[in-house]
Amino acid sequence: MSDPLYPFDDIEKTVQNRWKSDKAFSTKADRTRPKYYCLEMFPYPSGRIHMGHVRNYSIGDAIARYKRMRGYNVLHPMGWDAFGLPAENAAILRGIHPAEWTESNIAHMKEQLQRLGLSYDWDREVATCSPSYYRWNQWFFLKLLEKGLAYRKEALLNWCDSCATVLANEQVEDGQCWRCGSQVILRTMNQWFLRITDYARDLMAGLSSLEGWPERVRTMQANWISPSTGAEITFEVDPLTLDERAAPLRLKVFTTRADTLFGVTFVTMAPEHPDMDLLLAGSPQEKKARNFIEETLKKRTKESREEPEKEGAFTGRMVRHPLTGEKIPLWIGNFVVASYGTGVVMGVPAHDQRDFEFAQKYGLPVKKVIAPNGEAQGAGVQAMTEDGTLFDSERFSGMDSETARTEITKELESRKLGQSRETFRLRDWGISRQRYWGTPIPVIHCPHCGIVPVPEGDLPVLLPRDVHFSGKGGSPLGEHPSFSSVPCPVCKRTARRETDTMDTFIDSSWYFLRFAGGTPEGAAPFVPEDLSYWLPVDQYIGGVEHAILHLLYSRFFTRVLYDLGLSPVQEPFNTLLTQGMVLKDGAKMSKSKGNVVDPDHLIAQYGADTVRLFTLFSAPPDKDLSWDDKAVEGAYRFLGRLYGRVNALLEEFPQATGDSPGTELTPDAAALRSKIHETIVRVTTDLDSHAQLNTAIAALMELLNALGSYQALSGEPAPVRAPLLREGYLTLLTLLSPFAPHIAHHLGERLGIDRIETLSWPVADPKALVKETVAFVIQINGKLRATVTLPPGSSQDDVEREARKDEKVVRALEGQTVMKGIFVPGKLLNLVVRPSS
RNA sequence: GCGAGAGUGGCGAAACGGCAGACGCACCAGACUUAGGAUCUGGCGGGGCAACCCGUGGGGGUUCAAGUCCCCCCUCUCGCACCA
Numbered sequence: 056m057s058d059p060l061y062p063f064d065d066i067e068k069t070v071q072n073r074w075k076s077d078k079a080f081s082t083k084a085d086r087t088r089p090k091y092y093c094l095e096m097f098p099y100p101s102g103r104i105h106m107g108h109v110r111n112y113s114i115g116d117a118i119a120r121y122k123r124m125r126g127y128n129v130l131h132p133m134g135w136d137a138f139g140l141p142a143e144n145a146a147i148l149r150g151i152h153p154a155e156w157t158e159s160n161i162a163h164m165k166e167q168l169q170r171l172g173l174s175y176d177w178d179r180e181v182a183t184c185s186p187s188y189y190r191w192n193q194w195f196f197l198k199l200l201e202k203g204l205a206y207r208k209e210a211l212l213n214w215c216d217s218c219a220t221v222l223a224n225e226q227v228e229d230g231q232c233w234r235c236g237s238q239v240i241l242r243t244m245n246q247w248f249l250r251i252t253d254y255a256r257d258l259m260a261g262l263s264s265l266e267g268w269p270e271r272v273r274t275m276q277a278n279w280i281s282p283s284t285g286a287e288i289t290f291e292v293d294p295l296t297l298d299e300r301a302a303p304l305r306l307k308v309f310t311t312r313a314d315t316l317f318g319v320t321f322v323t324m325a326p327e328h329p330d331m332d333l334l335l336a337g338s339p340q341e342k343k344a345r346n347f348i349e350e351t352l353k354k355r356t357k358e359s360r361e362e363p364e365k366e367g368a369f370t371g372r373m374v375r376h377p378l379t380g381e382k383i384p385l386w387i388g389n390f391v392v393a394s395y396g397t398g399v400v401m402g403v404p405a406h407d408q409r410d411f412e413f414a415q416k417y418g419l420p421v422k423k424v425i426a427p428n429g430e431a432q433g434a435g436v437q438a439m440t441e442d443g444t445l446f447d448s449e450r451f452s453g454m455d456s457e458t459a460r461t462e463i464t465k466e467l468e469s470r471k472l473g474q475s476r477e478t479f480r481l482r483d484w485g486i487s488r489q490r491y492w493g494t495p496i497p498v499i500h501c502p503h504c505g506i507v508p509v510p511e512g513d514l515p516v517l518l519p520r521d522v523h524f525s526g527k528g529g530s531p532l533g534e535h536p537s538f539s540s541v542p543c544p545v546c547k548r549t550a551r552r553e554t555d556t557m558d559t560f561i562d563s564s565w566y567f568l569r570f571a572g573g574t575p576e577g578a579a580p581f582v583p584e585d586l587s588y589w590l591p592v593d594q595y596i597g598g599v600e601h602a603i604l605h606l607l608y609s610r611f612f613t614r615v616l617y618d619l620g621l622s623p624v625q626e627p628f629n630t631l632l633t634q635g636m637v638l639k640d641g642a643k644m645s646k647s648k649g650n651v652v653d654p655d656h657l658i659a660q661y662g663a664d665t666v667r668l669f670t671l672f673s674a675p676p677d678k679d680l681s682w683d684d685k686a687v688e689g690a691y692r693f694l695g696r697l698y699g700r701v702n703a704l705l706e707e708f709p710q711a712t713g714d715s716p717g718t719e720l721t722p723d724a725a726a727l728r729s730k731i732h733e734t735i736v737r738v739t740t741d742l743d744s745h746a747q748l749n750t751a752i753a754a755l756m757e758l759l760n761a762l763g764s765y766q767a768l769s770g771e772p773a774p775v776r777a778p779l780l781r782e783g784y785l786t787l788l789t790l791l792s793p794f795a796p797h798i799a800h801h802l803g804e805r806l807g808i809d810r811i812e813t814l815s816w817p818v819a820d821p822k823a824l825v826k827e828t829v830a831f832v833i834q835i836n837g838k839l840r841a842t843v844t845l846p847p848g849s850s851q852d853d854v855e856r857e858a859r860k861d862e863k864v865v866r867a868l869e870g871q872t873v874m875k876g877i878f879v880p881g882k883l884l885n886l887v888v889r890p891s892s
Numbered sequence: 893g894c895g896a897g898a899g900u901g902g903c904g905a906a907a908c909g910g911c912a913g914a915c916g917c918a919c920c921a922g923a924c925u926u927a928g929g930a931u932c933u934g935g936c937g938g939g940g941c942a943a944c945c946c947g948u949g950g951g952g953g954u955u956c957a958a959g960u961c962c963c964c965c966c967u968c969u970c971g972c973a974c975c976a
Contacts, residue, residue: 058930271970274896278972285976310976323976365974388974395975402976409974480975602971672916673904679969681904686917692931693916699931750906753915760915767933832911837957839911866943877956883910887956 060695063662067797071172079812080174082130084588091127092589093119094567094628096597096605097134100160100182101141104167106637106644106670106682107598109654113667113794114634114676114748115596116173120793121742123174124816130589132570133168133175135161137184138493138559140218140234146524153492154520157184167654171663172796174812179570183562184492188569190515191580192561193497195612197508198619200498204250207506211327211393212485214242220489221246223558224482225279225604233604241355246487246555247496251611255280255479257625258610267630269677272602279603281480285311286464287397288473290322290374292334293382304330306374306385309396309478312406313467314459317448318424320414321402322374323367323386325393326351334385340371344387351389365390365413377472378449378463388413396478404438411438424448425456484608486558491522491531493556501543501550510544516552530554563605564612567592567627580621587623596676599633606631632746635679637670644682652682664795665691671794672752693756694798697791700763701784701802708777724775725827727765731783732823734758738790739816752794758787781806789817833858834885835867851878858884 074080084090095115098108119131135157142153161182168175181188199205213222215232221244226233251258259280262273292304308322324331326348335341347368354363367388374385390409391400404414405423414421425443442456451459467473487496495516497509509516519538522531532538532554543550571589572581597605609627616622636643639650657666669690674680720728734754741751762783765771785806792799792812803811826847831854833841841861845854855876858864871888878884 060930269897271896275971278895281972281975283975308976312976363974390974390976392975400976407976409976412974478975480972599970669916675905678898678905683904683917686904689916695931749904750915753906756915830911834910834957837910837955842911863943875956877910879910883957885910885956 059662060691061698061798063664063694063798066801067170067172067663070797070800071169073800073810074172074174077810078178079810080131080176081178082128082176084585085128086588088128089126090130090589091119091122091594092130092567092571092592093122093594094130094132094570094592094596096595096601097136097563097566098164099136099139099141100157100164102160102163104164104654106652106654108168109171109666110637110670110676110680111596111598111634112168112171112173113670114632114746115594116171116667116796117671117748117793118594118596118742118746119174120796120812121816124789124793124812124814126815130179130571131175132179133173133177134179134181134566134570135164135183136559136563136566137161137182138189138556138562140220140490140492142492143490143524152520154184157182157492170658171654171667174796179573181566181569181573183559183566186515186517187576189494189562191565191569192494192557193509193514193516194511194580195561195565195616196497196557197511197514199249199615200508202619204253204615205247206250207245207247209243209245210248210485211241212244212246213239214244215239218490221485221487223485223560225484225607241352244487246485248483248485249611251484251608252479252481254611254614255282255481256477257614258481258607259479261610261614261626265626265628265631268628269599269631269633272599272606272631272633275602276607279481279607282477283311283479284475284477285309286313286460286467286473287476288313288316288377288401288467290377290383290399290401292385293373293375304333306330306399307397308399308401309476310401312403312456312460313463313473314442314445314451314454314456315403315406315424316376316378316401316463317445317451318403318405318422319376319383319401320404320420320422321384321386321410323388323391323400323402323410323413324370325391325398326387326389327393328398331387334370334372338371340369344368344370347387355389363389365409365416367413367417369417377467377470384419386413386417394482395480406438406440408438408440422447428455484558484611486561487555488558489530490556491518491524493559494561495532496553496555496557498553499541499543499550500553501546501548503548504543504545504550507544507550513544518556530556532556560604560608561612564608565616567595567609568613568616568622583623590622591624591627591629593629594632595628595630596632596634598636602633632676634676635674637680637682639682641681652684657687661687661691662694662797664694664798668694668752668795671748673749675749676746693759694795696763697759697787698798698802700759700766701788701805703766704780704784705805708773708781720775720779721771723765723768724771724779727761727783728779728823729826730758730761731786732819734790735786735817735819736824739819742793748794751790755787755791755794758783758790762787786817789814829881831858831881832883833861833864834883835864835871835888837885840864840867847881851876851884854878854884855886858886 093115095111119129123129137157142157145151145156146153183189196205213227215222215237217235217237218232222232222239227239230239232239259282262277265273287307287309290306290308335344367386370385370387372385373382376383402410404410404421406425424445424447425439426446427439427441427443445454445459446452451463454462464473464475495518497514497516499507499509501507519535522535524531539552539554541550541552568581568586572585574582613622613627614625617625639652642648642650644651669687672690673686737754738751741747766780788799788803788811796812799811828844829847830842830844832839833843841858841863843857845857870891872891874887874889876884876886
């Protein structure tokens, strides 16, 4: 390695020590000052930070530092999303206890983050695996239980064999585990759910208020929640009581097309429907139907990729049409989703494509009841799915679809056979995990009293340290005698403690509240005054991969806490920046591809400032960033040049003279001064608008180029030169300090500024922005022909007169008649011409 | 299939409807050097000796003026995907 261009290593160490001893970034709520809460998604302590973290945190730090200089009281915390599977895997593989593994990872990663010079208030650091944090997970869980928002049910669940745990729907991608990528299978289990669907409507409605969120993320959440308005309609099984069993069977279907009700020719239910057993028992088709169900469920675990062909089986049962009383066959269909709507659909082959395909295959009748309003489409091969006018629908015939939906629903309501209903694609959040390294769910199963919540006073339910990791299946908690076997809090008889732990997404659903208002060891999770001062998060920054999971759960949790009177806001994140990925050779960095760039090496080679500057400069924050080893050197050279030129300045003028240049500037000096102040405007605008960090840095590079050119001039009078260059470099360093804080601090010191990061953000001198002359663009028929330099206030006539002196303009106007001139003051003159006749 | 976003030099990228390619990388030439893979200076979309001409995925349109606005098409990325 060649000699460094500047001693970044010494500089960065010294400056970081200074920040540390000054406690430079500690914050307290202060109602006399405007606040700004800048937050980056906290990392999972996997062991080392990667370039994605570097990018995420460089962006956040630039914003935090900028806002501080703009006079805001800035909260900028950092912590650790410390529960999770890898810790357990490490324990199994290498015999290290998850707690130990996690702690040492945190220590190492914290050091890495500090080496980057990120301006965090480390006093607020939290790790979700510490009892002082997760006790509140348990406390919230008990509150949710009280409110009926947490419940236990038996359900067919996504099970990942390799992680040996269940997964929430959001955590299954393409039928595979979001974490390890192995195939997810379905399994019936009893587990805890949070009633996020109770908040579906609010979460949906809240999206429209999130103007500071990328459209993309809002759309993804909207698609995930997917509200759909329709009707729930009852079809009674015929005969209503099957055989000698007393329970009457009524099946409910959900439909958005109540207007097609008279076109129903069959009803289809999901193979896993809970009433299936009851229906099939004793049916002449029982055997066939059961075979079909078994086959279907088996297939479902494998395929998952492609849409399978529609298949079904007759149940041998009939249902009654709610309005006509007609008998209709009840089928089982592989295409009916059990967990959506009611798990039963009415089959209208004439007006629904899926029903149509199903009817074709099994020879079920097709009955048209909607006439298209426009021209009829080619009938026969497809269903007519558009709205239209009803016919053959008793008294509803002649109505348009929309009216008919309301009217038919009303009719059903009056007969108590239906009602309007809103359904969501979103399903309740399954939070039980059959793992050790997570928050114990604070309930006790008592054979006499049932499910008993752990009394609040007994919290936290501590994770026992002394557990054995077998490496195969199940949580070690189940085999821990003193943990799992406890007296029932109510009857004191022997009971079994819940050994499942919580999904770690619970941990990250409220950490931003804890940062802002954490209590040391209190009876409540937050100090309310602190929360109401700091919340909401003004700027949240993280990867788009959390667009649904973490961001939806956090919104849900915040609303629940709001309703519990614990959160001052309903929406936690005011503006959201989803940063792009860091790519290398056109692909995401990964060990398997061997294209990872190690932040530690980079920092050792170029220094933290260079690494930060490059990641911010090379692409806009929300776009993917292609890593280029060579391009990093550009940022490095820039800082090296800056260092060299400030040194040259100090050699030329060891004593600072005067604060600003006198009034008599040479033309070159005036141009430079105007460049300096234009840069202030540009950088400020770029940062204020859309965090355009890349163009802000480009402006700073331009300023250094301009300063360098001026510095190289000889013959400029020293009384102008010295203060002007000083002003220029100080401005540059101040504007640079959010991006490359160490070198800015150091060179600022050399120029006599103690802590440059505490200065107020520079304000442009309006006088320096006033231009003596500007270059007018001269177009002929919209094509550039010349530029002329005149005072900005010049009139159209002035500009045209001057333009006509230009030989290119003269040539272009030869033999032409000027029809009109378009004049943009201070900018442009476009002469519209036509050949003279 | 539905939804969202994106297509600009060799590359990363800039451009309130007003000079396309700022800034950086790579490359080329020169300077300083025993040397340079260090540094500094200059050049750098394509064609043409030049005047000029052509250029922002393709095709239309609006406008004095279009990368930018409108319509159609193509390609790519991401998300959802039998949701009744």
